[in-house]
Amino acid sequence: xxxxxxxxxxxxxxxxxxxxxxxxxxxxxxxxxxxxxxxxxxxxxxxxxxxxxxxxxxxxxxxxxxxxxxxxxxxxxxxxxxxxxxxxxxxxxxxxxxxxxxxxxxxxxxxxxxxxxxxxxxxxxxxxxxxxxxxxxxxxxxxxxxxxxxxxxxxxxxxxxxxxxxxxxxxxxxxxxxxxxxxxxxxxxxxxxxxxxxxxxxxxxxxxxxxxxxxxxxxxxxxxxxxxxxxxxxxxxxxxxxxxxxxxxxxxxxxxxxxxxxxxxxxxxxxxxxxxxxxxxxxxxxxxxxxxxxxxxxxxxxxxxxxxxxxxxxxxxxxxxxxxxxxxxxxxxxxxxxxxxxxxxxxxxxxxxxxxxxxxxxxxxxxxxxxxxxxxxxxxxxxxxxxxxxxxxxxxxxxxxxxxxxxxxxxxxxxxxxxxxxxxxxxxxxxxxxxxxxxxxxxxxxxxxxxxxxxxxxxxxxxxxxxxxxxxxxxxxxxxxxxxxxxxxxxxxxxxxxxxxxxxxxxxxxxxxxxxxxxxxxxxxxxxxxxxxxxxxxxxxxxxxxxxxxxxxxxxxxxxxx
Ligand code: ATP
Ligand code: MG
Numbered sequence: 001x002x003x004x005x006x007x008x009x010x011x012x013x014x015x016x017x018x019x020x021x022x023x024x025x026x027x028x029x030x031x032x033x034x035x036x037x038x039x040x041x042x043x044x045x046x047x048x049x050x051x052x053x054x055x056x057x058x059x060x061x062x063x064x065x066x067x068x069x070x071x072x073x074x075x076x077x078x079x080x081x082x083x084x085x086x087x088x089x090x091x092x093x094x095x096x097x098x099x100x101x102x103x104x105x106x107x108x109x110x111x112x113x114x115x116x117x118x119x120x121x122x123x124x125x126x127x128x129x130x131x132x133x134x135x136x137x138x139x140x141x142x143x144x145x146x147x148x149x150x151x152x153x154x155x156x157x158x159x160x161x162x163x164x165x166x167x168x169x170x171x172x173x174x175x176x177x178x179x180x181x182x183x184x185x186x187x188x189x190x191x192x193x194x195x196x197x198x199x200x201x202x203x204x205x206x207x208x209x210x211x212x213x214x215x216x217x218x219x220x221x222x223x224x225x226x227x228x229x230x231x232x233x234x235x236x237x238x239x240x241x242x243x244x245x246x247x248x249x250x251x252x253x254x255x256x257x258x259x260x261x262x263x264x265x266x267x268x269x270x271x272x273x274x275x276x277x278x279x280x281x282x283x284x285x286x287x288x289x290x291x292x293x294x295x296x297x298x299x300x301x302x303x304x305x306x307x308x309x310x311x312x313x314x315x316x317x318x319x320x321x322x323x324x325x326x327x328x329x330x331x332x333x334x335x336x337x338x339x340x341x342x343x344x345x346x347x348x349x350x351x352x353x354x355x356x357x358x359x360x361x362x363x364x365x366x367x368x369x370x371x372x373x374x375x376x377x378x379x380x381x382x383x384x385x386x387x388x389x390x391x392x393x394x395x396x397x398x399x400x401x402x403x404x405x406x407x408x409x410x411x412x413x414x415x416x417x418x419x420x421x422x423x424x425x426x427x428x429x430x431x432x433x434x435x436x437x438x439x440x441x442x443x444x445x446x447x448x449x450x451x452x453x454x455x456x457x458x459x460x461x462x463x464x465x466x467x468x469x470x471x472x473x474x475x476x477x478x479x480x481x482x483x484x485x486x487x488x489x490x491x492x493x494x495x496x497x498x499x500x501x502x503x504x505x506x507x508x509x510x511x512x513x514x515x516x517x518x519x520x521x522x523x524x525x526x527x528x529x530x531x532x533x534x535x536x537x538x539x540x541x542x543x544x545x546x547x548x549x550x551x552x553x554x555x556x557x558x559x560x561x562x
Pocket of ligand 1: 107138140147148149150151153155402403404405437438439440441442443
């Protein structure tokens with residue numbers, strides 16, 4: 001493909017709103033153009049990458065699932081069946097001229113369950129496994145980082161339908177394997193981690209995370225255990241405290257508001273102090289959490305301990321004052337009429353130092369069960385690097401970009417939407433479901449975030465828009481162009497994609513653009529070198545420069561691409 005026939009316009013400067021390197025490179029390389037916040041045009045270079053990612057995905061998905069294409073515009077009635085019309089805040093809703101309400105599909109559980117319930121009657125019709133690759137729309141409040149958190153984006157979403165939980169777990173395992181094959185083939189450094197099931201329902205879920213410093217997700221890995229930090233478990237390995245309870249003592253702590261202040265003033269390590277936090281659940285019901293002073297709360301773990309739909313939110317200072325009579329830095333659990341959740345890291349302690357529920361005062365020797373009654377003791381603290389995982393190994397921390405997510409859903413949607421089948425005994429049963437997503441456009445950008453240097457992108461070969469970049473330095477020279485076109489044709493016959501830079505530009509500009517666009521192999525074809533029988537090949541990833549006789553270049557390129 002000749003550059004002059006493409007729609008590639010590179011920019012010297014990235015747009016102001018581009019924070020991530022990958023976003024800057026996508027914009028500078030002319031891969032994408034922003035139309036509105038979170039809404040982009042995928043120009044020809046990006047589309048080439050997307051088609052390649054999709055092709056890798058299709059190949060793996062087709063081993064288990066059937067491709068369909070569902071509508072993007074979805075009627076309100078379907079979403080009301082699952083109650084998600086009002087629950088999902090990212091739905092973009094609108095009315096047609098007949099005053100009927102619709103939304104743009106941000107996900108397709110409702111539509112696909114409707115499809116399956118219409119046709120599937122008996123256990124003989126199951127299992128079924130459907131997928132699509134399609135544009136999604138989610139009305140994200142703060143779209144950012146280019147394609148990473150967009151409003152309109154492309155997703156592969158798959159849905160499994162089985163008779164029993166055991167069969168549903170098999171479908172889940174197939175997807176786990178397929179996802180591993182996909183991300184390996186895409187040439188990405190990734191980890192699969194156990195994640196929180198959120199409020200989609202279901203219990204079993206894993207995320208596929210591309211490792212990158214710019215990732216929004218924190219991951220903790222210990223041996224073969226890998227978690228999203230939101231759910232990373234910690235075991236309490238110590239024994240209960242045998243410290244005898246002492247008499248409660250109030251003491252003045254004027255101006256001491258934080259654990260840090262208290263630790264310095266009392267000359268006690270933070271872990272020997274107790275932090276009292278106040279939160280409220282979705283119904284506004286207050287609750288109290290106790291942690292060691294050195295620990296942080298993990299609200300997702302608390303949500304799971306309390307079996308809530310959503311993580312509880314911190315109460316405002318005013319709300320805390322109303323509840324306890326004191327400001328947040330001077331509160332303790334004693335005398336409160338709210339549920340008290342204690343992190344199990346406190347099990348080894350007694351005689352807590354806590355706030356006195358009176359501004360400017362703290363108390364010593366407050367004991368669980370004597371001075372307050374814990375509602376439950378559990379694992380609610382945030383795990384961090386160096387903490388010991390349940391397998392006895394220490395956690396190591398990584399950052400990741402979530403590119404895929406697999407979920408066992410159970411019967412949440414089939415029950416809500418009455419999707420049933422008749423079993424062998426003629427009894428009606430709910431269909432067991434799973435759902436499985438890959439962010440196709442997010443994967444494109446994640447690949448760049450993981451593979452670039454100071455000069456530009458370094459495409460993994462599998463998804464590079466072009467494999468070979470032919471920089472013709474004197475495009476007006478007929479002989480030179482003929483030679484370049486010959487190589488282009490030979491490579492294209494072998495199934496490789498070639499971009500021939502035929503622009504009338506200075507070599508410096510061509511080289512800079514070539515580095516920016518980042519195709520795996522570049523050939524510099526200049527008149528002087530060509531006539532002297534020596535041209536340069538550059539390997540983008542290693543920056544290695546190889547001098548070649550022009551007639552050897554095809555074989556050399558073929559060797560490098562294999
Ligand atoms: P996140 O936690 O990042 O908001 P999610 O859990 O809401 O994502 P899923 O519903 O699991 O996302 O969607 C499946 C995949 O779609 C995600 O793993 C991600 O790769 C992609 N995705 C989700 N939201 C966006 C978005 N706003 N922009 C681009 N890709 C997205
Ligand atoms: Mg997710």
